[in-house]
Amino acid sequence: xxMHDAISILIVDGDAHNLMTLSALLKTLEIGFxxxxxxxxxxxQARAMYPRLxxxxxxxxxxxxxxxxxxxxxxxxxxxAALPLIAIADTLTDELREKVRxxxxxxxxxxxxxxxxxxxxxxxxxxGERSNGV
Numbered sequence: 001x002x003m004h005d006a007i008s009i010l011i012v013d014g015d016a017h018n019l020m021t022l023s024a025l026l027k028t029l030e031i032g033f034x035x036x037x038x039x040x041x042x043x044x045q046a047r048a049m050y051p052r053l054x055x056x057x058x059x060x061x062x063x064x065x066x067x068x069x070x071x072x073x074x075x076x077x078x079x080x081a082a083l084p085l086i087a088i089a090d091t092l093t094d095e096l097r098e099k100v101r102x103x104x105x106x107x108x109x110x111x112x113x114x115x116x117x118x119x120x121x122x123x124x125x126x127x128g129e130r131s132n133g134v
Contacts, residue, residue, distance in 0.1 A: 007126070008052050009033040012042055012070070013059040013088065022057065022088075022113065029119050039065025043073055046080050054126050055084045057109070060096065071103045084125045088113075106130050 009026060013019050014037050026033045034049060036042050039062040046053055056074065060067045067087065074080050084106035089096055092110045100108045107125045109118070 007031045007054050007122075008049065009122075010036060010042070010046055010049060010053060010056045012036045012039055012056060012062065012067075014038060014063040015059065018059060018088075018111070021111075025113060025115060025118060028115075029122075031122075038062075039067070039070055042070055043077055043080065046074065046083070047077070050079055050083075053083065055086055055106075055122065057086045057088055058105075060087050060089045060100065068099065068103045071105055075104045084128075086122075086125055 009031055011019065011022055011026075011033055013022065013035070019035055019037065023033065023035070034045070036045055042056070046056060058067050058070060062070075071085055071087075074083065074085060085104065086107040086109060087100045087103075087105040088109050088111065089100075090111050092108075097108065107121070107130065109121070
């Protein structure tokens, strides 16, 4: 069940409670991570972490940035375009699922994040699988 710190994730989320919860989960799974709390300069931060960056988790409800514009910016970056992006949402609707898919996210996770399934879900996304949710 446990992964190891060879995996590195960037979390983009402006909510302190969400960051604490996700950070604790990633620590439990022994996954390395960095955080971006504003959505600003994510492309630059991801480039600085690359090639030691395996995926980016992005809250679709960022208070200071547009998560979908951020996704497009990452997908058009010559270095980061193939990097899997995983949307995180508090609620799921068919409209959101479609918007996430069209934006180019590789996956979607709805809070509360299912601890038992998250490690295998993350592994599948990093290995190239696309998914509509865990």
